[in-house]
Amino acid sequence: MTNRIDIFDAQMSALDLGSHPQSLINGELVNGSGDPISLVDPFTELPLTTYNDAGAELATAACHAAQEAQVDWAALSGMARGQVMQDIARAVLAKAEPLAMLEALVAGKPIRDCRVEVAKVAEMFAYYGGWADKVHGEVIPVPSGHLNYTKREPLGVVFQITPWNAPIFTGGWQIAPAIATGNGVVIKPSELTPVTTVALVRLAEQVGLPKGLVNVLCGLGPTAGQTAIEHPAIRKVIFVGSPETGRVVATAAAKALKPSVLELGGKSANIIFDDANLKHACLGAQAAIFSGAGQSCVAGSRLLVHRSIHAELVEMLTAGMNEIRLGDPLDEATEVGPISNARQFAHVSEMVARAVSDGANVLSRESTPDKGYFVPPTVLKNVTNTDHVAQTEIFGPVVAAIPFDTEDEAIALANGTEFSLAGAVWTTDVGRAHRIADHVRAGTFWINSYKAIHVSSPFGGSLNSGFGRSSGTDALMEYTSTKSVWLDSAATPRIAFGYVS
Known part of the structure; x- marks a missing residue:
């Protein structure tokens, strides 16, 4: 078997990233001066390499570089961008x-999934590249008779913080609309999975993206991240991650x-209603929670099943x-x-253990x-919607199966948390499908489907799921x-005040 460090080194070399992770500042790979950080292969639990936290100094340099490059980039025509x-x-x-290989090694995602996500990143740049010359304002027929028109202008430099569960995907998800609209970017991927974001930007520079844009x-949030948020060049902060860290980021941004x-x-x-195609619904339920090891913000971690088919569906799911x-x-x-x-492994394990102590029955893979x-992959039975495991994000391949009796009860259960990111319904009753979609609080909702996401469609939530929207034309507006x-x-000017001689 090939040594996994050798595989890691080969991918780093193929992408011109040097021998270890480095920040990319003004087109140059630069070593940080902060504390050492280990990149660990989640399959072997062994280190792949180490690098140093970027620290405050590199964060300041990154903001300056983006600020300088943004002026010329924004001056280009939308077609040129x-x-x-x-x-x-x-x-x-x-x-x-x-x-894809580098993403699989560092993030632990199956190579088949990584290939799909890399292709989606290419699609993101193609999609927003097509929008770059189509962002415009409108003419407003104001009653005063003035010609009034609006323009959509770039913010300047934005700071983006992306997570470890889908680093290259979320990197493209945020960078593409930002630069399409003429902005400069400082991006801090998770310190656990930084390399594919560096690789993405390095590739972009090799084909014409201005260095420093x-x-x-x-590096780490409390050092590099905090410095970037406070820098006067930063005009907006975009964060993808947990509600706990999101509160810290939003507070720091608000203070600035x-x-x-x-x-x-x-x-x-x-x-899942009792008239649903159970085979399709079962496959959808597995994809909703087990794919990606459940490490998805939209994971279907609460499985609400009509009581008449609850036992049958759970049996199908566990088989x-x-x-x-x-x-x-x-x-x-x-x-x-x-x-x-x-x-995260410890968190998921602790959540399952707590569910058991609270009375849940565990059905897990053999x-x-x-x-x-x-x-x-784990199914929890004997769970109520008020239990800790049903109210707290697990971010792992663990689903709580909860029965319901009526349509109104299903809606109440679905809305019975402080989250509102996504949801789904499986039914052959078209009227019911639309009623559920209307009444369940969610930024994205699927009918007889799950996890269908595309760059052209807006994405986001409310309450503890955050605010604002990524992707689609909504992201351009952000x-x-x-x-x-x-x-x-x-x-004669329409000014009805003042005196001139």
């Missing part, structure tokens, strides 16, 4: 395999009088989860990899690999500000 973004999309596809900080967009957690309800192939993320056959890091941060321009074309 769009052409560069189309080139980036092609460059990502050309390096898809080393990008997008800068990547490899800067707006923020928060894409936080979920406790999404996956509702199916024993067929899911767990294993090495680099193995082509692997469908579910390990939990991405030791801290076996798991003998190494790695693996949590077996990265622009509106200027209202008034022109008085009358022969």
Whole structure:
């Protein structure tokens, strides 16, 4: 078997990233000066490499570089920016395999999933590249007779913080709309998974993105992150991650009088009625919670099932989860990899243990690999909607199966948390499907489907799931500000005050 450090080194070399993770500042790979950070392979639980926290000094340099590069980038025509973004999309596809391999190694995601996500990143740059020359304002027929029109202008420099569960995906998700609208970017991926974000921006620079326009900080939130938030060049803060950290980020941004967009957690309800196609619903339920080892903000972690079919559906679900192939993320056959890091592994394990102590019955997969941060696909029965495990995000392959009797009860249960990110319903009753979609509080809602997400559709939530929207044209608006321009074309100005001699 090939040494995994050798595999890691080979992908780093193929992507021109040097021998270890480094921040990318003004087009140059730069070592941090802070505390050492280990990158750990979640399959072997062994270090792949170490690097140093970027620290405050590199964060300041990143903000300065983005501020300088943004002026010329914003001055380009939208078509010119769009052409560069189309080139980036092609460059990502050309390096898809080393990008996917590196993501699989560091984040623990199955290689088959990583290839899909890399392709989606290319699609993001192509999609927003097409929008770059189509962001415009409107003419407003104001009653005064003035010509009044609006312009959408770039904010300047934005600071983006992305998570460890889908680093390259969320990197593209945020960078693409920001630069399409003329902004500069400072981005801090999770310190646990920084390398594919650096690789993405390095590829972009190699095909024409101005150096310094997008800068990547490899480091910690309290040092590099806090410094970037406070820097006067930063005009907006975008965070993707947990509600706990989101509160810290939003508070820091608010203290600096800067707006923020928060894409936080979920406790999404996956509702199955007794008239649903149970085979389809069972497959949807497995995809909703077990794919990606449940490490998704939209995971269907509460399975609400009509009481008349509850036992049958749970039996189908548990039988199916024993067929899911767990294993090495680099193995082509692997469908579910390990939990991405030791801290999250401990959290998921503790959540299951607490559910058991609260009275839940555990149905879990019969076996798991003998190494790695693996949590077996797990179904919890005898859970109520008010239990801790039904109210708190687990972020692992663990689902609470809760019965309901009526449509109104299903809606009440679905809305019975402080989250509102996503949800789904499985039914053949079209009227019911739309009623449920209307009444369940969620930013994204699926009917007879789950996890269908595309860059062209807005995404986000409310309450503990955050605020603001990513993707779609809504993301373009998040990265622009509106200027209202008034022109008085009358022969005599419409000013009814003052004196002139």
